[in-house]
Structure formats: structure tokens, C-alpha cells
Amino acid sequence: MNPTSTQQRQAVAAAAAAPEADPRWPRVVDRDAGADGTFWYAVSTTGVYCRPSCGARLARPEHVRFYASREAAEQDGFRPCKRCRPDAQARSQQQAEAIVRACRHIEQAEAVPSLEALAHEAGMSRFHFHRLFKAMVGLTPRAYAQAWRSGRIRAALQDEGSVLAAVYAAGYASTGRFYADSDAVLGMTPTRFRQGGTDTQIRFAIAASALGALLVAQSTRGICAIALGDDADQLARDLQDRFPQAMLVGDDPDFARTVAQVVGFVEMPALGLDLPLDIRGTAFQQRVWQALREVPAGETVSYTELAQRLGVPRAVRAVASACAANTLAVAVPCHRVVRQDGSLSGYRWGVERKRALIDREARGAGVADEAAVKAGT
Secondary structure, eight states: OOHHHHHHHHHHHHHHHHHHHSTTHHHHHTTOGGGBTTBEEEETTTTEEEOTTOOSOOOOGGGEEEESSHHHHHHTTOEEOTTTOTTSOOHHHHHHHHHHHHHHHHHHOSSOOOHHHHHHHHTSOHHHHHHHHHHHHSSOHHHHHHHHHHHHHHHHHHHSSSHHHHHHHTTOSOHHHHHHHHHHHHSSOHHHHHTTSTTOEEEEEEEEETTEEEEEEEOSSSEEEEEEESOHHHHHHHHHHHSTTSEEEOOOGGGHHHHHHHHHHHHOGGGOOOSOBOOOOOHHHHHHHHHHHTSOTTOOEEHHHHHHHTTOTTOHHHHHHHHHTOOBTTTSOGGGEEOTTSOOOOOTTOHHHHHHHHHHHHHHHHHHHHHHHHHHO
8 A cells, every 4th residue: 555645545534524523514514594604614626715505516524614704714815605605795684784774764764664665775575575574573664663653752742841842852854744643653632642641532441351350441543451450440540540631431332342342352362352452662562562462372482482583582571571561451462471481470460360361261272173173073
């Protein structure tokens, strides 16, 4: 055997073993797009460097070198691959930045930009932009704009000395647009909002349910409060505290059917609630509440998992705060959120009611599954 050939084979084997022992090599083999941007690899036989997800033919490990930056690969004489374009931003990053720019555009615009305008600015089709925006933000562009304006208007009205000052503090260039938006997000004029809802009519009623006293209140926009408690009078006082100057109307016969629908929904959540809801909150709260409404009856989710679904894994406390701020019991099912270990945490209307709701929904889901199986046999 030729000693030189043996040494050459050993050198090749040693060179191959180094990349194969590197934890980055399996990610190259798997073409892991999640590794893009964390490192780059170069191929000595072609003179190019690539992203981990590059779809080109896999190089032999002895020809591969890893780099922590594009600049380091280029300093060693490697040029960017024309297939995966490692010197350009990853597509996912480009899309994320486009959605962030769209959010800033919405926040800074006096009027809500059209879907066509936002999609054109992002360089996407209307359908693709709408789907991507909702997937990343948790709300549609229009819903995000409404939530943003709601928070901005409320903050300005509470902080400024006059409505005119609030107009400019909220970023509006004209009072006309401000009044148009404030009516949509407040359900009343700015002056009435500042005065605690003076002359605003809110119908309400209190009924008995399996979970205790149940208060249902409705503004001109839809159901604005669903509350549970042991003391009916206290529920009414809490509603009065929210709108100290509003005209609260009880004993309305026409409202009885609406209350009956809500009571039925509390008793059997699987029935659904086909009523307009008057839900207002910050953009983030709207995202959390919408995500809660997508959790099926009979299932629970942890605060951590909910934060991950929203794409904000570190915002667990903020998610919990948004759940606590919910004023529409059962309709926005914050009772379906539990701790990481499955145990129950605080609930605005009492932990025992939370447990009862979860148990009731679990039984209902089991009955529905059994019925579906029987129907299929």
C-alpha cells in the first residue's frame, strides 16, 4: 500500500469528520430554514457560500467550512451563492419587516389606508398581504387600525384638557376625522366619553344562571358587558361605575330575548352566541381576545402557549393582563386559559366559576363527539 495514498485518505477523513461533528452540519443536511441568519457555510470546491436552507446539491462534508457571518466568508474569498442569495435578507425577514412597515403606516395615517394601498406598498397581492398580516399580527389590517385608533382616542381624551387638544394629541390633523373615528370606537361622542357616558343609553338586565347572577349590558354597538357574581346589586353598581353618567335602562321587555340567549350560551357554550359584541381595547388586547375566541369549547390553553400562538413568547404577563381586562365573560372565553401545569389561576369572576365552565364545556364536547360517532355508524 502506498503510504502517501493512505495519508491522503486519512487527511480527507479528518477533514470530513470536523464538519460532521459540528452541530451545524445536520441543519445543513436538513436544509433548515430556521437556521438561516444564524450561520453560513462555504464550499471550497465551488468557491461559494450559502444559507443553511440552500436547495443546491449537498456538498461533501470535507469541502464545507462554517462561518458566523457573511463578511467572514467573503473575506476568505468566497462569493455568495446565486441560488439562495445569502447576501440578501431571508424571505421571512423581508415579509416581517413589510408587515411592521404596514403597521407603522396604519398608525401614522390620519385615515385608515386601503388594503390595496397597503398591499402595493408591501409589494404583495391583496390576498397574500391580508393573509400574512393576520397571521403575524393576529388581526386583519382594518381591525388593527380600529384597535389602534381606539387606544389612541381614549388615551388622548383622558389625558388632555379639552377635546380640541385631544384631537392633536391623538395625531389627527382635522376634527372631522377625529369625530368620525371616535364615534366608531367609543360608541358615543368624545364629550360624552369624557363625561362618563352622559346621555348614552345602555340597556341591561340581570338574570339567574347556574353560575349565579348574570348581568348582560348592551350599547348601541352590541353586547358590552357580561358579568357573573353572587350579588346582583353589586353587578349593577359595577356597571354604573364604568359609565357613571350613562343612562342605564333596565326592565326593557325587548331586551329579555337577548338576555335569554346569553343565559343559554352560558349554560351550553356549544350553542354559540350569535349576537354583535361591543369589544374595545388596545391592539394587543384585541389580538389576545381574538385568539381566545379561536380556542374551541372543551379545550384549554396555557398562558405560555397563547403567547406563543400570538408570536410573542416573552409576553406571558401581558397576555395574562389582557385576559384579566376582558369584560365579556364566556363570550371572550378567558376561562379556557390555565397555567402551564394545567392548574387554574385567577379569574375575574371567581376560580370556582372558571372550573365549572371548563367542566361544563368538557362534558359538552364529549357528548358532541359521542353523537358524531353514532351519526357516522
